[in-house]
Amino acid sequence: MTDHDEPQPAGGSGLLSADGGESATSRGFRFRRATPAHRATRAQSARNAARPTGGGRGHRPALWATAALAIAVVALGALTAVQLARPYAAPKITGALAGTHVVAGTRPVLPWPASGEAEVDVQGIGMLGALHATTPVPIASLTKMMTALIVLTDHPLAPLAAPGSGGGAPSDGPVLTVSRTDVTTAFFEALGGQSVARVAAGETLTERQALEALLVPSANNIAAILAVWDAGSVSAFVAKMNAQAQALHMTGTHYADVSGVDPATVSDAHDLVLLAEQAMANPTFAQIVAEPQVVLPVAGLVYNDNALVGHDQFIGVKTGYTSQAGGCFTFVTTLTVGGRLLHIVGVVLGQRGRSDLDTALHAGQLLADAAARTVREITAVPAGEVVASVVLASGQRIPVTVRAPARLLAWPGLRVQVHASISLGPHGSPPPAGARLAAGPLPGNGDPTGDLTVTVGTQRVSVAVATARPVGSPSLLWRLTRP
Numbered sequence: 001m002t003d004h005d006e007p008q009p010a011g012g013s014g015l016l017s018a019d020g021g022e023s024a025t026s027r028g029f030r031f032r033r034a035t036p037a038h039r040a041t042r043a044q045s046a047r048n049a050a051r052p053t054g055g056g057r058g059h060r061p062a063l064w065a066t067a068a069l070a071i072a073v074v075a076l077g078a079l080t081a082v083q084l085a086r087p088y089a090a091p092k093i094t095g096a097l098a099g100t101h102v103v104a105g106t107r108p109v110l111p112w113p114a115s116g117e118a119e120v121d122v123q124g125i126g127m128l129g130a131l132h133a134t135t136p137v138p139i140a141s142l143t144k145m146m147t148a149l150i151v152l153t154d155h156p157l158a159p160l161a162a163p164g165s166g167g168g169a170p171s172d173g174p175v176l177t178v179s180r181t182d183v184t185t186a187f188f189e190a191l192g193g194q195s196v197a198r199v200a201a202g203e204t205l206t207e208r209q210a211l212e213a214l215l216v217p218s219a220n221n222i223a224a225i226l227a228v229w230d231a232g233s234v235s236a237f238v239a240k241m242n243a244q245a246q247a248l249h250m251t252g253t254h255y256a257d258v259s260g261v262d263p264a265t266v267s268d269a270h271d272l273v274l275l276a277e278q279a280m281a282n283p284t285f286a287q288i289v290a291e292p293q294v295v296l297p298v299a300g301l302v303y304n305d306n307a308l309v310g311h312d313q314f315i316g317v318k319t320g321y322t323s324q325a326g327g328c329f330t331f332v333t334t335l336t337v338g339g340r341l342l343h344i345v346g347v348v349l350g351q352r353g354r355s356d357l358d359t360a361l362h363a364g365q366l367l368a369d370a371a372a373r374t375v376r377e378i379t380a381v382p383a384g385e386v387v388a389s390v391v392l393a394s395g396q397r398i399p400v401t402v403r404a405p406a407r408l409l410a411w412p413g414l415r416v417q418v419h420a421s422i423s424l425g426p427h428g429s430p431p432p433a434g435a436r437l438a439a440g441p442l443p444g445n446g447d448p449t450g451d452l453t454v455t456v457g458t459q460r461v462s463v464a465v466a467t468a469r470p471v472g473s474p475s476l477l478w479r480l481t482r483p
Helices: 036-050 057-085 140-154 180-191 207-215 220-231 234-247 269-280 283-289 356-374 476-481
Strands: 092-094 098-102 117-122 126-131 175-177 204-206 293-296 300-303 314-322 326-337 340-351 376-381 386-391 397-402 406-410 415-422 450-456 459-467
Touching: 117 269, 117 356, 126 269, 140 207, 140 220, 140 234, 140 269, 140 283, 140 314, 140 326, 175 207, 175 220, 180 220, 204 207, 207 220, 207 283, 207 293, 220 234, 269 283, 269 314, 269 326, 269 340, 283 314, 314 356, 326 356, 340 356, 376 415, 376 450, 386 459, 406 450, 406 459
Parallel strands: none
Antiparallel strands: 092 386, 098 415, 117 126, 117 340, 175 204, 293 300, 314 326, 326 340, 376 406, 386 397, 397 459, 415 450, 450 459
16 A cells, blocks of 8 residues: 555645644644534533623522512511601590480479469579469569668678577667657558558667568558668669669569559569578578567567468568458478478469468468479489590590489479589590500599589589590500501
8 A cells, every 4th residue: 555545634735834834743733623512512611601600690589579678677667666656636525414404204283373473493493383473463562572671781780699509699780760750651551451560759669670570560661661761761762672673683573662552563473582582591581581470669569470480391481462462472481301401482472362361371381382392302313324435546435424323402304404524634634645544444543534513503413423444545556557
């Protein structure tokens, strides 16, 4: 085999010279032609070498999730802190019981006279009933209640000390001297059928004795003597009487004289109840009208025209009679209910009968007895009754109830005034907005939250009220989720 029989590489001599002279074979290198598989492997290696180290793109979503969670936790914490720090409204009272309420039962019907007019009040409670009580009519000697009240207002007298009380005898007031003219006036008044007290010229009467003669035997002549002594003239004194009537809001009353013999002197039952209550507030007046008899210097022993005084709890006040006025009677009786002393004040006017005055006395006695049977101690608001609600900021409502019954004197059908005065903080001051109320009855120290006041006339009864169950701060969930 010759040299030509050696296989030759395609396309050339098969030898590459590194420098144009020395062959590669002489250096120990042999180059082969690159195949497609070799080229793909090289390209992938190059791409791998170009990628960054440290995890690569596959770790980026995990980083973003961690950051978002951290932000959410911080925001939630901030929101929680803000919600907890926000103040919330202080509790409020709603639906507090107030207004006019009617005592259960049927209002009593009194035995009213068949004619005339009348009114009965229980002093300190109110009017029990009335019959045609606002029509002005002649009032006869009931006029003398105002005469005596004016004199005692201008010339006050202390009441006599009770026997055995050890009190010193008070002054009986200034001395009045009876003139010859006074004696003549009394003589002609007696001839005319008027009620007079026998007097003598030069006789002296103390103020107290003159008032006793005026109010007990109802002496018309003494009324004129007192009027001139007080005001200088009868007309000037009558002006005082009318001024006092206006001051007492006696709108149906007009005085034309000081004794009531003049039929132009008129009043009504309602006004005369007002006057009787005002006059009986004067201790000297009340003491004199309660006397069954008195002894005067010249007239001697004289008796009270009010035959009921000293009987059946009657302590006054005044009777009257003229042919125009008929029988008239203003009365006051005492009554004790539930340990409390009451006065029943009544008036009957225009009574007619075999004896007009006796008819008036009988009518007054019937009314006084019936009135005494109607007054009783009643429960205006029972214990445990809900009188209001405490509304918390969360909207929760807690009932406020009465701790003890509110009891007072009244009668069925009477209208009473009820008012709840309730506070949520100590000493009557509400807690500030955002205050945390400790669990337990309001306020936190366990004292009542307020009181309920029931008013009837001048009666005022107050009872404690408290929340029906403990009141705590709003819940954590509400504080976190409130808008």
